[in-house]
Amino acid sequence: MKDASSNSAAKKAAGEAAAELVRNGMVVGLGTGSTVAWTIKRLGERVREEDLDFCGVPTSFQAEQLAIESNIRLTSLNQHPVLDLAIDGADQVDINLMVIKGGGAAHTREKVVSCSAKWFVIVADQSKFVERLTWPVPVEVIPIAFRLTGRRLEELGGKPVLRQGLRKDGPVITDNGNFVMDVDFGTIEDPRSLAAKISLIPGVVEHGIFDNLDELYLARAGGMERIKRALR
Numbered sequence: 001m002k003d004a005s006s007n008s009a010a011k012k013a014a015g016e017a018a019a020e021l022v023r024n025g026m027v028v029g030l031g032t033g034s035t036v037a038w039t040i041k042r043l044g045e046r047v048r049e050e051d052l053d054f055c056g057v058p059t060s061f062q063a064e065q066l067a068i069e070s071n072i073r074l075t076s077l078n079q080h081p082v083l084d085l086a087i088d089g090a091d092q093v094d095i096n097l098m099v100i101k102g103g104g105a106a107h108t109r110e111k112v113v114s115c116s117a118k119w120f121v122i123v124a125d126q127s128k129f130v131e132r133l134t135w136p137v138p139v140e141v142i143p144i145a146f147r148l149t150g151r152r153l154e155e156l157g158g159k160p161v162l163r164q165g166l167r168k169d170g171p172v173i174t175d176n177g178n179f180v181m182d183v184d185f186g187t188i189e190d191p192r193s194l195a196a197k198i199s200l201i202p203g204v205v206e207h208g209i210f211d212n213l214d215e216l217y218l219a220r221a222g223g224m225e226r227i228k229r230a231l232r
């Protein structure tokens with residue numbers, strides 16, 4: 001579920017800009033995907049060049065491996081239940097800063113990590129910023145529930161598709177050992193209400209609608225725009 005048209009220079013610009021938010025002593029959630037990978041690599045450079053001293057909490061196997069390669073010290077939510085900051089990518093962000101994540105099937109951990117942070121930043125290129133959300137909502141489900149969960153998602157007006165592996169027969173298996181359904185709801189008029197309804201379906205582990213974004217680093221053609229949520 002990746003958007004192949006996304007501009008890679010813009011992803012790099014947004015990802016690297018957000019790396020400047022990290023200060024000595026912070027504990028920082030490290031997101032998953034190709035945009036935030038630039039943040040993690042830039043943080044690795046800052047560790048080498050400036051002796052930046054911080055700890056990361058990875059949101060996936062991918063983020064963990066990249067952080068290890070970048071010589072970033074890692075910790076866990078058990079050791080540090082409250083993070084100073086979390087930085088991640090997104091599949092779509094709307095003008096009210098509602099977000100769809102999970103293109104990399106990591107949204108369950110990404111949600112737990114971002115909700116543990118005092119400040120949650122998303123890095124994205126302009127193609128992700130939309131008036132209203134239309135991206136199919138990734139829903140992680142436990143394997144035995146996928147038929148039931150699929151029916152219930154249809155009752156909510158969605159068209160669920162079980163995400164298939166690449167170079168693997170059968171479904172994608174998440175880092176938590178579950179399946180992911182991508183559910184097309186067309187244009188989502190009320191993301192909060194839809195999120196609440198999906199959460200009630202038996203077998204759903206987590207869905208990819210996020211309402212906890214604090215600040216968007218958006219790489220536009222004219223430069224970086226930082227959009228902050230009004231105080232909650």
Ligand SMILES: O=C(CO)[C@H](O)[C@H](O)COP(=O)(O)O
Nearest residue numbers: 033034035089102103104106
């Ligand atoms: O939610 C995610 C992974 O679950 C990613 O952050 C999202 O898919 C964006 O990825 P990319 O930066 O590669 O476009």
